[in-house]
Amino acid sequence: MAFLHGATKSKSGGESALKKRSLTPYLLLAPGLIWLITFFVIPIFSLASTSTMVRPQGAQIGTYVQELRFANYVDAFLANQEQYVRSFLYAGIATILALAISYPLAYMIAFKAGKYRNILLVLVVAPFFTSFLLRTVAWSQILGDEGPVVTTLKLLPFFDDSIRLTATPFAVVSGLTYNFLPFMTLPLYASLERIDPRTLEASGDLYASGFTTFRKVTVPLSMPGVVAGTLLTFIPAAGDYVNAALLGNPSTKMIGNVIESRFFAVVDYPTAAALSFTLMATILILVTLYIRKSGTDELV
Amino acid sequence: MAKTKVSQDTGDLVLNRISKYYGDFCAVDDLSLTIPDGSFFALLGPSGCGKTTTLRMIAGLEEPTAGTISIGDTDITTQKSYRRNVNTVFQNYALFPHLSIFENIAFGLRRRGIKDVKDEVEKALNLVELGHLSERKPAQLSGGQQQRIAVARAIVNRPEVLLLDEPLGALDLKLRRQMQIELKRIQLEVGITFIHVTHDQEEAMTMADTIAVMNQGNIEQMGSATELYEAPTTAFVANFLGQCNLIKVKVQSRSGGKVVVSAKGHTFEIPESRVSSSNDALLLGVRPEKLRLDDKGVNSIKECVVTDRSFVGTSTQYLVRTPWDLELVVFEQNDEGLHDLRVGDKVSLEWDSEHTFGLDGAQDVNAGADLDDDE
Amino acid sequence: MSTQVIPRPSFSHRSSRWFSRNLIRIYAALAFIYLFIPVAYTFAFSFNDSGKSNLVWKGFTLDNWKNPCGAPQVCKSVANSLQIGVISTVVATILGTMIAFAISRHSFKGRKTTNLLIFLPMATPEVVLGASLLAMFLNLRINPGFWTIVIAHVMFCISFVVVTVKARVASLDPRLEQAAMDLYANERETFRYVTLPLVMPGIAGAALLAFSLSFDDFIITNFNSGIESTFPKFVYVSAARGIPAQANVIGSAMFFIALIIVIVGQVVSRQRKKS
Numbered sequence: 001m002a003f004l005h006g007a008t009k010s011k012s013g014g015e016s017a018l019k020k021r022s023l024t025p026y027l028l029l030a031p032g033l034i035w036l037i038t039f040f041v042i043p044i045f046s047l048a049s050t051s052t053m054v055r056p057q058g059a060q061i062g063t064y065v066q067e068l069r070f071a072n073y074v075d076a077f078l079a080n081q082e083q084y085v086r087s088f089l090y091a092g093i094a095t096i097l098a099l100a101i102s103y104p105l106a107y108m109i110a111f112k113a114g115k116y117r118n119i120l121l122v123l124v125v126a127p128f129f130t131s132f133l134l135r136t137v138a139w140s141q142i143l144g145d146e147g148p149v150v151t152t153l154k155l156l157p158f159f160d161d162s163i164r165l166t167a168t169p170f171a172v173v174s175g176l177t178y179n180f181l182p183f184m185t186l187p188l189y190a191s192l193e194r195i196d197p198r199t200l201e202a203s204g205d206l207y208a209s210g211f212t213t214f215r216k217v218t219v220p221l222s223m224p225g226v227v228a229g230t231l232l233t234f235i236p237a238a239g240d241y242v243n244a245a246l247l248g249n250p251s252t253k254m255i256g257n258v259i260e261s262r263f264f265a266v267v268d269y270p271t272a273a274a275l276s277f278t279l280m281a282t283i284l285i286l287v288t289l290y291i292r293k294s295g296t297d298e299l300v
Numbered sequence: 301m302a303k304t305k306v307s308q309d310t311g312d313l314v315l316n317r318i319s320k321y322y323g324d325f326c327a328v329d330d331l332s333l334t335i336p337d338g339s340f341f342a343l344l345g346p347s348g349c350g351k352t353t354t355l356r357m358i359a360g361l362e363e364p365t366a367g368t369i370s371i372g373d374t375d376i377t378t379q380k381s382y383r384r385n386v387n388t389v390f391q392n393y394a395l396f397p398h399l400s401i402f403e404n405i406a407f408g409l410r411r412r413g414i415k416d417v418k419d420e421v422e423k424a425l426n427l428v429e430l431g432h433l434s435e436r437k438p439a440q441l442s443g444g445q446q447q448r449i450a451v452a453r454a455i456v457n458r459p460e461v462l463l464l465d466e467p468l469g470a471l472d473l474k475l476r477r478q479m480q481i482e483l484k485r486i487q488l489e490v491g492i493t494f495i496h497v498t499h500d501q502e503e504a505m506t507m508a509d510t511i512a513v514m515n516q517g518n519i520e521q522m523g524s525a526t527e528l529y530e531a532p533t534t535a536f537v538a539n540f541l542g543q544c545n546l547i548k549v550k551v552q553s554r555s556g557g558k559v560v561v562s563a564k565g566h567t568f569e570i571p572e573s574r575v576s577s578s579n580d581a582l583l584l585g586v587r588p589e590k591l592r593l594d595d596k597g598v599n600s601i602k603e604c605v606v607t608d609r610s611f612v613g614t615s616t617q618y619l620v621r622t623p624w625d626l627e628l629v630v631f632e633q634n635d636e637g638l639h640d641l642r643v644g645d646k647v648s649l650e651w652d653s654e655h656t657f658g659l660d661g662a663q664d665v666n667a668g669a670d671l672d673d674d675e
Numbered sequence: 676m677s678t679q680v681i682p683r684p685s686f687s688h689r690s691s692r693w694f695s696r697n698l699i700r701i702y703a704a705l706a707f708i709y710l711f712i713p714v715a716y717t718f719a720f721s722f723n724d725s726g727k728s729n730l731v732w733k734g735f736t737l738d739n740w741k742n743p744c745g746a747p748q749v750c751k752s753v754a755n756s757l758q759i760g761v762i763s764t765v766v767a768t769i770l771g772t773m774i775a776f777a778i779s780r781h782s783f784k785g786r787k788t789t790n791l792l793i794f795l796p797m798a799t800p801e802v803v804l805g806a807s808l809l810a811m812f813l814n815l816r817i818n819p820g821f822w823t824i825v826i827a828h829v830m831f832c833i834s835f836v837v838v839t840v841k842a843r844v845a846s847l848d849p850r851l852e853q854a855a856m857d858l859y860a861n862e863r864e865t866f867r868y869v870t871l872p873l874v875m876p877g878i879a880g881a882a883l884l885a886f887s888l889s890f891d892d893f894i895i896t897n898f899n900s901g902i903e904s905t906f907p908k909f910v911y912v913s914a915a916r917g918i919p920a921q922a923n924v925i926g927s928a929m930f931f932i933a934l935i936i937v938i939v940g941q942v943v944s945r946q947r948k949k950s
């Protein structure tokens with residue numbers, strides 16, 4: 001294969017006097033990139049185009065005309081402000097909880113696990129070999145009114161008989177937190193694992209207590225992992241609707257639920273498109289600001 | 301399986317006006333070199349001098365920006381590395397981790413379409429005395445063993461030229477000394493031209509028939525170890541090989557095969573054949589072991605002071621300061637006639653003219669000195 | 676002989692030290708229990724003698740495991756998911772591996788844009804990916820179905836394949852390929868005998884990742900499947916009235932199969948290092 005030729009010449013530290021076969025990389029990139037352009041980039045434009053369409057008066061459901069009606073965005077946002085805010089709120093809380101739960105776990109695996117490290121990593125990921133849907137349904141049954149948790153709680157004095165856990169914001173946020181735990185744990189582990197334990201020893205040698213070492217050495221060094229983990233958790237969580245659907249009620253609807261129903265239940269593509277686009281734009285802005293603030297460039 | 305057509309050239313390896321530029325940076329500058337067939341040749345120099353780049357151009361892993369390389373009558377400058385009759389022992393050995401030792405060694409033979417590899421591989425393994433390891437994987441071998449397998453893998457192909465890119469760098473001292481002797485033995489046994497790249501001057505002097513000292517893309521001097529050590533022609537070579545004292549002097553006269561020079565009121569003589577410059581400003585070079593703590597000779601400096609002393613077992617090393625505040629290094633062998641001086645003692649120095657050499661005075665006295673051993 | 680006793684820390688001191696040293700291990704154990712709760716629940720209820728609705732425990736039975744296709748839609752949706760998974764994995768792995776090699780080994784114009792294009796799908800919420808693809812299909816009057824699912828899956832898997840394979844290619848010592856060429860292997864042979872075998876574990880890992888992402892995908896699939904059914908879609912739809920226990924069987928079986936594959940992979944790679 002000709003693409004090896006590039007490796008030898010350019011890796012040895014500079015440009016070769018003759019650059020033959022410079023077509024190879026483009027041939028390698030083409031099929032995959034064309035696929036991504038056709039089925040990722042162009043659909044985004046399709047989405048944008050749909051978002052400004054209008055259903056003409058009296059026309060059949062599902063037929064639209066392009067009228068560049070940007071007011072669609074305003075209408076869609078105003079009608080669904082509550083769900084927007086709720087989505088980012090739930091996603092934010094879930095991310096923070098996931099961080100709180102995962103950090104000690106990742107720390108333990110990175111520093112205190114010894115030779116069991118690999119087994120423990122597998123165990124972190126293993127639960128997610130079952131279907132995402134099945135796990136979430138399982139939670140809805142475990143937290144359900146007939147389930148073990150509620151029955152136990154009813155036995156305790158401070159909870160009255162009308163307590164319920166499913167169909168509550170609590171359940172939705174718990175579901176979100178649970179389902180994205182590995183996305184938080186693995187990047188955290190990866191950056192904690194990279195810390196040379198001798199750095200921590202040096203800190204102790206320089207009079208820092210255990211907690212101070214943690215605060216001033218470990219945490220800053222694990223920042224890339226924290227950034228990666230929070231992004232990998234927050235972004236999908238903000239757009240999720242499965243947890244809200246299975247564990248929530250109509251008053252816990254997230255923006256993902258609205259978009260889904262606008263596509264399939266109430267057929268209103270322009271609104272759905274406008275909502276999706278706004279969601280994507282908001283996330284992109286938040287992510288860019290967050291990355292700029294934490295300074296991590298190389299994410300790919 | 302396609303059989304790679306490999307050239308069967310033999311003869312001397314000739315580099316003619318080779319240059320290599322990376323953008324504006326010149327790694328190798330108009331270098332010409334002839335390496336006689338069957339010799340053990342060393343390319344010696346500090347890191348960044350261009351020796352590895354030169355080696356890689358011979359191997360075909362880099363292309364020269366200008367110049368030609370030929371083996372015997374054949375110009376191989378543009379030949380791909382897999383067509384050249386040249387093999388390389390890499391610095392980190394580069395053994396294929398997914399293949400057994402046997403398959404590693406057989407690799408080159410198989411690519412050339414040779415079906416029956418067993419005998420050749422066994423011979424190569426026996427040559428490096430590791431016949432019992434043929435079924436293991438590289439990761440299971442020690443550094444020294446990997447190094448020998450890398451040599452076997454190259455030699456089994458009977459190349460015209462074998463290139464060694466600082467192969468002993470990763471080994472500890474004792475193992476390195478052992479391998480130096482081993483490689484020398486193998487080279488004599490097999491009769492292939494070996495080109496050994498190293499920054500370690502002791503290694504080069506121990507192993508090679510001919511050494512070329514490189515500095516910043518150029519060859520400073522080429523010759524046998526003795527020639528380079530006893531009669532260097534540049535300050536770089538003088539300082540790079542062992543230690544050297546260089547004294548700035550002015551020429552007073554050249555006649556009768558002798559050059560008379562002076563410095564700070566002292567007069568010295570250097571044989572004309574050992575002066576490599578016609579300049580009036582020279583550097584007088586004399587090696588520390590050639591200096592004697594006495595004052596009877598033609599060349600002497602009286603009223604010096606000992607400023608430092610270290611006993612290193614085989615000798616005592618003194619730093620002696622001349623009346624004009626130049627510090628000279630003196631090695632006194634640890635046998636009878638030992639002076640056993642202390643710091644602060646007054647002493648005289650003397651030496652024989654035949655032990656000195658004269659270099660062009662325009663050079664930097666410290667060129668080539670105190671260069672850190674890299675890696 | 677002196678009868679002096681060597682002082683030892685008191686019991687309460689020792690036990691509090693044990694606690695503070697092992698606090699984090701205790702925490703980790705609790706965390707793992709938490710992680711496995713729904714898995715254990717799903718597994719337990721796969722033995723429920725439940726009939727159609729698996730909401731309440733009715734009794735232990737092995738029937739579900741003996742007859743996993745007992746409930747009508749279960750096996751059909753699993754078969755669909757498997758087919759989609761295999762096709763998507765093959766295509767995404769090939770396309771992604773080619774891109775990974777191009778990025779790691781060559782210089783070309785537009786590197787930053789390419790990296791961005793690879794990164795963006797991973798950073799976009801699934802709702803947006805699914806909705807935009809559906810919008811395009813609708814605008815082009817293409818009916819969503821089996822092949823639109825495959826198209827969508829390949830699209831979001833490519834990025835993950837690229838990242839995984841790229842990491843592996845980057846860790847490959849280029850001097851190994853130089854050594855191969857020094858030993859008379861031309862470019863094609865070097866790739867076949869040295870590069871490919873050494874990158875293969877990365878490619879295999881990428882393929883496994885792509886398959887699991889595809890099999891378990893719900894949101895993007897839901898938007899682009901029309902009436903076609905996949906396993907996650909089936910579970911979602913039947914969640915309200917109660918998922919048949921056979922679905923639990925499938926879920927548990929997937930868990931064990933995946934666990935075995937991973938453990939075998941670990942053991943094999945550890946053995947390769949020792950041998």
